[in-house]
Amino acid sequence: MYLRELEDHQTGIGYFETLMRYLFSIRADLTRDDFHELVAEMKELRIAELIVSKYNEMVG
Numbered sequence: 001m002y003l004r005e006l007e008d009h010q011t012g013i014g015y016f017e018t019l020m021r022y023l024f025s026i027r028a029d030l031t032r033d034d035f036h037e038l039v040a041e042m043k044e045l046r047i048a049e050l051i052v053s054k055y056n057e058m059v060g
Contacts, residue, residue, distance in 0.1 A: 008059055015051070 023038070024030055042048055 011059070019051075 023035075027034070
């Protein structure tokens with residue numbers, strides 16, 4: 001059980017890292033303020049919830 005939780009956690013971190021790499025690759029000039037603004041917009045749009053939901057669907 002704990003191994004599965006650890007595996008799920010690692011997969012979630014992997015998805016997050018991929019998302020961050022993508023964001024920074026498309027905007028090399030992304031500043032800290034830009035990043036915080038983007039996160040605020042994501043929260044507003046509930047993208048984080050969508051990502052978690054899709055992840056849970058994939059993991060089952």
